[in-house]
Amino acid sequence: IGPLEALNNSPLPLIYVLYGATGSKATTNVLVALIAVVIFCALFNIFASVSRLIWCFAKDKGLPFSEVFAYVHPTLKLPLNALILVGSIVTALxxxxxxxxxxxxxxxxxxxxxxxxxxxxxxxxxxxxxxRGPAPRYGPFKLGIFGIPLNVLSLCYLLYVVTWMPFPTLLPVTKDNMNYAGPIFAAVIIGAIADWFVNGHKRFAIPITRYG
Known part of the structure; x- marks a missing residue:
């Protein structure tokens, strides 16, 4: 893949690695184009699923301006405002x-x-x-006696990963190699908690009657 320092300094590491492996600009372009096609096709599913999640949460008044994002276009039968929100955020980012x-x-x-x-x-x-019990209602798939041990193992793994994932990968830490995922995630959580205490606890109702 070439020198790691050059890879780190490359604005597009994927193209750098592919070109270093193939040595051909034409082959690199073809491989990048194939990846772009896959991403483009997956984008429609991601766009649809995220917009539906926003619509569903807004329908239960779990978001600010829920009435706006819970709107469904009467002709298109689509959560139009939720789609616009997702597209706007992705474009801005x-x-x-x-x-x-x-x-x-x-x-x-x-x-x-x-x-x-x-x-x-x-x-x-x-x-x-x-x-604690009572045991939840299971679907067609059940782990049986392996359920609790696997749940505990999964939690241990997740806690381990979540603990170390926000740490920087290099020392000394600079503004360029700093891992900002932790601070950004904390800001999102603080914002969500603030919204809950300001207004969220008044408007949101758990839809037990529909899903329980």
Whole structure:
């Protein structure tokens, strides 16, 4: 893949690695184009799923301006405002790369940390329910006697990963190699908690009657 220092300084490491491995600009362009096609196709599914999550949460009044984002276009039958919100946020975040690649990489690294944290709570609550009882209603798949040990093992792994993931990967820490995922994640959590205490606890109602 070439010298690591040159790789770290490259604005587009993927292209640098592919070109170093193939030695051909044409082959590199083809490989990058194939990756771009995959990302482009996946984008539609991601765009649809995220907009539906926003719409669903807004429908339960879990977001600020829930009435706006819970709107469904009567003709298109789409959560139009939620789609516009997702598209606007993605576009705005993409523009950050023009100003600072470090800031952009910090934002996209946040998803790995947030994803692992999101796994902790359902596993934890399921484990507590199994221990305290009554046991939850299972679907067609059940782990049986391996359920609780695997839940505990999963939590240990997730806590280990979440603990170390926000740490910088290099020393000494500078503004360029700093891992900003932790501070950004903390800011998001603080913002969500602030919204809950200011107004969220008044408007949000757990939809037990529909999903219970």
């Amino acid at each position: 993409s523009l950050i790369y023009i100003a600072s690649a470090t800031a952009f990489n910090a934002l996209i690294s946040l998803q790995a940390l947030a994803l692992h944290v999101s796994y902790i709570f359902p596993i934890l609550f399921m484990l507590i329910r199994k221990i």
